[in-house]
Amino acid sequence: MVEHCVIIGGGHGGAQLCMSLRQNGYEGEITLVSSDDGLPYHRPPLSKAFLKTPSVGRQIIKSQAFYDDNKIDLKLGKTVTDIDRAAHRIELNDGQKIDYTKLVLSTGTKARKLSIPGAEASGIHYLKIAEDAELLRDELAEANSVSVIGGGFIGLEAAATFVGLGKKVTVFEAGARLLGRAVSPEISEYFLQKHQNAGMDIKFGVSITSFSTSDGRVAGVNCDGEKISSDLVLVGIGVVANCALAEQAGLVCNNGIVVDAHMQTSDKDVLAIGDCVIFEHWQTGNLVRLESVQNANDQARNAALTLTGNQQRYQEVPWFWSDQGNDKLQIVGLSIGSDQRIVCRQDGEDKISVFHYKGSKLMAIDTVNNPSDHMIGRRLLAGLRTPLPTEVATVGFSLREFFKSVQ
Numbered sequence: 001m002v003e004h005c006v007i008i009g010g011g012h013g014g015a016q017l018c019m020s021l022r023q024n025g026y027e028g029e030i031t032l033v034s035s036d037d038g039l040p041y042h043r044p045p046l047s048k049a050f051l052k053t054p055s056v057g058r059q060i061i062k063s064q065a066f067y068d069d070n071k072i073d074l075k076l077g078k079t080v081t082d083i084d085r086a087a088h089r090i091e092l093n094d095g096q097k098i099d100y101t102k103l104v105l106s107t108g109t110k111a112r113k114l115s116i117p118g119a120e121a122s123g124i125h126y127l128k129i130a131e132d133a134e135l136l137r138d139e140l141a142e143a144n145s146v147s148v149i150g151g152g153f154i155g156l157e158a159a160a161t162f163v164g165l166g167k168k169v170t171v172f173e174a175g176a177r178l179l180g181r182a183v184s185p186e187i188s189e190y191f192l193q194k195h196q197n198a199g200m201d202i203k204f205g206v207s208i209t210s211f212s213t214s215d216g217r218v219a220g221v222n223c224d225g226e227k228i229s230s231d232l233v234l235v236g237i238g239v240v241a242n243c244a245l246a247e248q249a250g251l252v253c254n255n256g257i258v259v260d261a262h263m264q265t266s267d268k269d270v271l272a273i274g275d276c277v278i279f280e281h282w283q284t285g286n287l288v289r290l291e292s293v294q295n296a297n298d299q300a301r302n303a304a305l306t307l308t309g310n311q312q313r314y315q316e317v318p319w320f321w322s323d324q325g326n327d328k329l330q331i332v333g334l335s336i337g338s339d340q341r342i343v344c345r346q347d348g349e350d351k352i353s354v355f356h357y358k359g360s361k362l363m364a365i366d367t368v369n370n371p372s373d374h375m376i377g378r379r380l381l382a383g384l385r386t387p388l389p390t391e392v393a394t395v396g397f398s399l400r401e402f403f404k405s406v407q
């Protein structure tokens, strides 16, 4: 029987898997099915350069020629509606059935929706796919005041862009600090100062009760008895893993599709990768679902090894970046379970490194405008000796000098 790997999802993970399978010598058929209308494209620019500049289009990951040359059958603008694991067959929304020998789910996530009065009004946006960004960018041109619900990565990146475009911007954060789930309090405070200095109004601990509307269009945000007029709203309150298809097929899911260290689900002929999966992290032992380009790409590479008979445990160092206005935030490692942090920052400098420790074990480094520490952190956490808390706390500590000494 001819091997046929069918990939569901044409995002970062799906595209990388096509590349890695062929690079690893996979000779079977490959089909990529994606609900997206066009070729797989880079998501991160959607909340960055894309919003700022009307002339910026989608950044395609690989051209049509790549898929043609590598004999990858693209089924774009098609949604998989059913997986029949016993028959090794999937069904698409147009009724087409495709047989597989191995199936890989890279279905990503969907935006978590607000369900409060007025939430269906026009002018209320989410930012997940290129079409969302196009619509938002078009309407932005006419808007003066913009409200952003959620002080997480995407909401804040977009809010900083709106401020840069001269809009009056209000950010509503339910928690007590910005980026609270992801970075240390010192970095939250840094970005609070930066964004406020740029003119952003940031409200903490607020719960939005409804949106005011006028002729079916959003006119304001109502919270705690206050109404803030808004021509446009962006909701960025997190995402939910797209695992309904997997659940329907009887695969084990738990706020994500559960996979082992080789990207295999509870059915060895079905793998899953990227934002939609939950797995026990080699570094912390916790079940994690990571939302990052690095994780999607590296899990795709790992799945390709599994599919070509070269199984290796997934042990990549997680890393992530976010552009907040002119500042670059980078995170390497996972700070889950850490009990101590050491902040390295020269007075008044816009360059920060925060080292997270669990006992004497370095777990993660958050950096702002310090790509050198970030890159070194990636090398160290991949297996070199890492500095002890006492070393990092020494006056004049340099991660670069430390790195030279352990290479």
Ligand SMILES: Cc1cc2nc3c(=O)[nH]c(=O)nc-3n(C[C@H](O)[C@H](O)[C@H](O)COP(=O)(O)OP(=O)(O)OC[C@H]3O[C@@H](n4cnc5c(N)ncnc54)[C@H](O)[C@@H]3O)c2cc1C
Residues within 6 Å of the ligand: 008, 009, 010, 011, 012, 013, 014, 033, 034, 035, 036, 043, 044, 045, 046, 047, 078, 079, 080, 081, 106, 107, 108, 109, 127, 128, 129, 154, 242, 245, 273, 274, 275, 276, 290, 291, 292, 293, 294, 296, 319, 320, 321, 322, 323
């Ligand atoms: C605006 C924005 C900014 C971001 N910025 C950053 C950043 O700065 N740094 C960073 O590391 N990460 C960033 N991310 C996150 C990053 O884009 C994701 O982690 C990455 O895209 C995950 O890849 P994936 O393949 O798992 O999922 P996705 O790229 O989301 O792809 C999922 C694919 O599955 C398809 N699909 C789902 N269900 C079906 C179905 N039933 N049938 C067919 N197709 C289906 C979808 O259409 C889509 O093509 C950002 C994300 C967004 C939205």
